[in-house]
Amino acid sequence: MTSDPSLAPFFNPKGVVIIGASGDPTKLGYGLSRNLVQSNYPGAVHFVNPKGGTLLGCPIHPSVAEVPDPVDLAAVLIPARFVPDALHACxxxxxxxxxxxxGGFREVGPEGAALEAEIVAIAREYGIRLLGPNCIxxxxxxxxxxxTFLPPPGPTPGDVAFISHSGAICAAVIDWARGQGYGISRLVSLGNQADVSETDVLEPVAEDPFTHVLGLYLEGVKxxxxxxxxxxxxxxxxxIIALKVGRFEAGRQAVASHTGALAGQEExxxxxxxRAGVLRAQTSEGMFDRARALAWCPLPKGRRVAVLTNAGGPxxxxxxxxxxxxxxxxxxxETTRSALAEVLPPAASLRNPIDMLASASPKQFAESLRILLTDPGVDSAMVIYPSPPMFTSGAVAKAIIPIIQNSDKPVVAAVMGERLIQEAVEHxxxxxxxEYRFPERxxxxxxxxxxxSEALRYAQAEPILLDDADKSAVEKILETCPQEGFLPAEAGEQILAAYGIPTAPMVLARSRDDVLVCTRQTGFPVAMKVASPxxxxKSDVGGxxxxxxxxxxxxxxxxxxxxxxxxAHPKARVEGVHIQRMIPQGQEVITGTVQDVQFGPLVMFGSGGVEVEGLKDVAFALAPLTSLDADYLLKNTWAGQxxxxxxxxxxxxxxAVLDAL
Incomplete structure (x- = not known):
């Protein structure tokens, strides 16, 4: 990965100047200054405030012009109306x-939006990259x-980076993660994204050697x-794990076709x-639960899980x-069960989930786990235990840790409880x-x-491009079509033929007498559909x-x-009827495309005919498709199955269906 060099000062600055530094502990400018100094940042620290003086052992310069080298990053925290002058000075x-x-920019209304446009123009004038405004x-x-200007303590050092559109979410995550034992490597609050976006920071954040997983809180993408x-x-x-919010947001525009009616922002x-190989989380907690496993565990070779517990219910x-x-x-x-029988009491259940009973000792936990991990039919394991009645939870943790560390299979623990299991959690x-409190997590x-593992396969797959398509013929067809409304059926047939997609031959009967001529061409039985722009x-009007x-x-x-x-439609322009030979014993499916505002064309596949909107049995993939995308569309629809x-x-x-897709 090679990230944009213009973003380097955000992530490895030689010197930082805080514009709006304050000695007043009630001001955000003080919190920002305190956090920078107390973070033990190794570069140069500079403060700017027209009042001058000193702060936290550092001089306060009256203006940016008086700040000595080195300085390549400014943190601006002053009233919005003064930000343009500050950027000019920078x-x-x-x-x-x-x-x-x-704050006080686009998020507050038209006046703020105009001010935001002004600071973007200033930044572009000087070649300044801008993070924010309205960020932490x-x-x-x-x-x-x-x-940041958040109150201490800051996050625990860790291996998960967090990129967020919301500053409030950032603040909550820092505090929550520390209490839950989740470490953070890097955190980026994007704010209004007037310049730098989530897309811009992905690669520079990922280049950090301490970052093993990236978590994203997204409200959209630019x-x-x-x-x-x-x-x-x-x-x-x-x-990468993304928590994309707004899943049920109303107001999605639909185009007047079956695919448009069914496709939406979420699809x-x-x-x-x-396509990108990004995992999707449904909750904030779930995102970090998954991130911890991805950062600390090897990937399994399959879906087969062994469950080892000292209680039946869990x-x-x-x-x-x-x-x-x-x-x-x-x-x-059978070999594994026989080995387990030698270390567990007769009453233990040797069928997965393995219930060792409440009396299970740390040694039995460790030896049983070792045996399970050697079974070739086991891809991963989950160890579950409420605090054992006769042993400490910490003793069990210490016993199983070497077994887990010496295995190439992932193991997670569900250590149930709270007060009695803290020693195990720490180990x-x-x-x-x-480790998690409940088996579900x-x-x-x-x-x-x-x-x-599946995401990597999708990210590695390359889209299949058609080399033999007659694109010039398609362009000529489109030039002859109306520029508004729906594509005429005849043109659609010609375009499909140009791309090598076979269709049942179609003829247009413009009059009742034409019907006899056309059906002699097609043969019987036939399907007949009204031809009208x-x-x-068509079925909605009995056509x-x-x-x-x-x-x-x-x-x-x-x-x-x-x-x-x-x-049903007395003012409709009716050109006649389209006639096609019926395909016997066929399965009716639908495929099509829809243009998404943010991601471009999507390919849709699912149940066709009158079922299309009733069942809503459809799946979508980005165009052009990879072979995995086409297979996904079939596997994830009843029509495909x-x-x-x-x-x-x-x-x-x-x-043939895969080829057509």
Whole structure:
């Protein structure tokens, strides 16, 4: 990865100047100054305030112009109306990176938006990269540097980076993560993203050797295709987990086609994350639970999980949770069961989940886990225990840690309780073994490891481009089509043919007499559909007749369609009917595209015909598709699964469908 060099001062500055430094502990400028000094930042620290004086043992300069070298990053925390002058001063001083923590810009209305546009113009004039405004800054626990104004203590050094659109979420995460034992490597608050966006910082954050996983809190993305490109490059090296909020936000625009009615912002984000190899979390806690496992565990070779516990109830809970996340209980082989029988009491359950009983000793925990991890049918393991009645939780943790560290299979622990299990928690965290309070969270963490393996496959897959498509023919076809409204059916057929996608031959009958001529060309049975640029959903107005067996039925079909269309849509422009030969014993599916505002074209596949909007059995993927994308569309729809054969339907040509997609 090679990140934008203009962003380097944000992440490894030689010197930082705080514009708005204050000696008043009630001011945010004091909090920012305190945090920078107390972070033990190794570079030069400069303060600016027109009042001058000293602060935290450092001189306060009256102006930016008087700040000595080295200085390449400014942290600006002053009233919004003064920010333009501060940026002019930074530009003249040669500072090319600025964090604007001040609020009062686009987030407050039109006047603030105009002020934000002004500071962006100033930044561009001088070549300044701008983080914010309306952000809390950034920090790095390993450099170290802290340009936030949050109250201490700061985060515990760790291996998970956090990038967020929300400053409040950043503040909450820092405090919560410290209490939960989650360490942070880098944190970036993006604010209004007037210049620097989530896409810009992905690579420089990931280049940090202490960062093993990236967590994202996203409210949207500024440039969808560029986000996918950058995230994909990063995800090939380090896991990315995104918490994308606004999943149920109303007001999504729909286009007047079946695909547009079904596609929405969330489908586009899911498709984009899948293409980029980004995992998606549903909750903040879930994001960090998964991040801990991804940072500390090897990836499993499959979905088969062994569960080892000293109580039956937690084992059942784990089994349910694992299945819910698409994992499966490993089938323990006879050799493994025999070995377990030698170390466990006769009453112990040797079927997965393995219930060792409440009397299980630390030695039995360790030896049973070692045996399970040697079973070739086990890909990963979960150790569950409420605090044992006759042993300390810490003793169990110390016993299993060497077993886990000597295995190439991932193991997570569900140490249930709170007060009685703190010793175990401390030992496990120190050994970098993921621990959770309940089996459900541990199961989600194991699922994330499997999902990471799948995400890597998607990120590594290359889109398939059509080399033999007659694009010039398509351009000529489109030039002859109306520039507004729906694409004429004939043009659609011609375009599909230019791309090598076979269709049933279609003819247009412009009159009742034409019906006889056309059906002699196609043969029977036929399907008949009204041809009108004003009627996209033909069945809604009775404009479809199917399985017409002879000329008499075809003529009757014409009459019926015309009567129904006239009654339902009297002002529609009707050109006639399209006639096609019926395909016998076929399975009806739909495929199409929709243009997403942020990510571009999506390919849709699912159940077709009258079922399309009723069932909403559809899946989406970014275009152009990879082979994995096409396979995903079939595996994740009932329409695709039926291609293997269902009830009286014979298996369909799945390969042909994949080729068409």
């Amino acid at each position: 530009g003249k001083r040669g500072i090319r990176a600025a964090i604007v923590g001040s 800054g950034l920090l790095d626990t390993h450099l170290p540097i802290d340009t 440039d969808g295709p560029r986000f996918v490109e950058n995230a994909r490059r990063v995800a090939l090296k380090k896991p 586009a984000y899911n498709a984009a994350f899948r 084992g059942v809970t784990a089994a349910d949770a694992l299945e819910g996340f698409g994992l499966e209980l490993a089938q323990i082989n 496990l965290r120190a050994a970098h073994i993921p 541990a199961a989600a963490a194991l699922a994330a490891l499997v999902q990471r 004003d009627i996209p959903h 479809v007749a199917l399985n017409l067996q002879d000329e008499a039925e075809a003529l009757a079909g014409w009459d019926t369609i015309m009567q129904r269309v006239l009654a 039926k291609l293997a054969g269902f009830r009286n339907l014979p298996p369909a040509d799945r390969t």
